Amino acid sequence: MPASSTALHRRLLAARAAAPTYPEVGATREAGLPAGYAHLRRRIHLGHGPEVLERAGRYVLGWGSQLGSGFAVHPYAPAEEGATVLLRLSPPGLRQPRLVIPCRVVWTVDEPDRIGFAYGTLPGHPECGEEAFLVTMDAAGEVWFEVTAFARLASWYARLGRPVAVLCQYLAIERYLAAVASAASRRPRAFPAPAGRVRSAHRVRPGHRTHRTR
Numbered sequence: 001m002p003a004s005s006t007a008l009h010r011r012l013l014a015a016r017a018a019a020p021t022y023p024e025v026g027a028t029r030e031a032g033l034p035a036g037y038a039h040l041r042r043r044i045h046l047g048h049g050p051e052v053l054e055r056a057g058r059y060v061l062g063w064g065s066q067l068g069s070g071f072a073v074h075p076y077a078p079a080e081e082g083a084t085v086l087l088r089l090s091p092p093g094l095r096q097p098r099l100v101i102p103c104r105v106v107w108t109v110d111e112p113d114r115i116g117f118a119y120g121t122l123p124g125h126p127e128c129g130e131e132a133f134l135v136t137m138d139a140a141g142e143v144w145f146e147v148t149a150f151a152r153l154a155s156w157y158a159r160l161g162r163p164v165a166v167l168c169q170y171l172a173i174e175r176y177l178a179a180v181a182s183a184a185s186r187r188p189r190a191f192p193a194p195a196g197r198v199r200s201a202h203r204v205r206p207g208h209r210t211h212r213t214r
């Protein structure tokens with residue numbers, strides 16, 4: 001096994017043995033988010049009907065939001081409660097990832113009117129908190145994708161560059177929305193490409209609805 005693969009495997013084993021870095025595990029299931037964190041919600045309209053729900057939901061469960069935003073997922077498999085993964089990001093022009101983010105899937109849902117999951121942070125993540133990715137269909141048959149997060153900066157380098165870190169989080173979520181909107185508008189494969197495959201994101205269509213809470 002190459003040295004880089006060995007190091008990655010060790011990090012994965014350490015992450016699997018670790019506990020989440022925040023006590024409110026699973027709180028993104030609830031309407032109210034816990035105090036003491038920055039709260040963030042983004043919502044976008046995807047289309048109409050069960051077919052759109054199914055297409056977008058499978059994409060989200062297959063880590064499409066992350067893969068479509070430039071992250072690699074290790075090990076790659078559709079999101080499953082209790083699974084631990086490393087999200088990896090390489091700046092442009094660099095072959096090896098320079099940011100490895102450990103996280104754990106804390107809940108999943110696969111129901112006739114909603115599909116999605118949430119992951120929480122583990123030691124080594126630059127933030128502390130939870131993020132949820134949920135596709136829903138309302139009573140009128142309209143389909144929506146929403147990202148919900150509560151987080152605070154955890155690492156010294158994130159706290160040192162707080163304005164940049166906050167901007168990066170905002171831009172990442174906008175890319176999540178764009179990736180799912182693009183997937184919902186076409187007929188993709190059942191799941192996104194394996195870890196390491198990077199797709200370019202598309203701009204969110206005009207007219208999408210977003211809001212932010214604190």
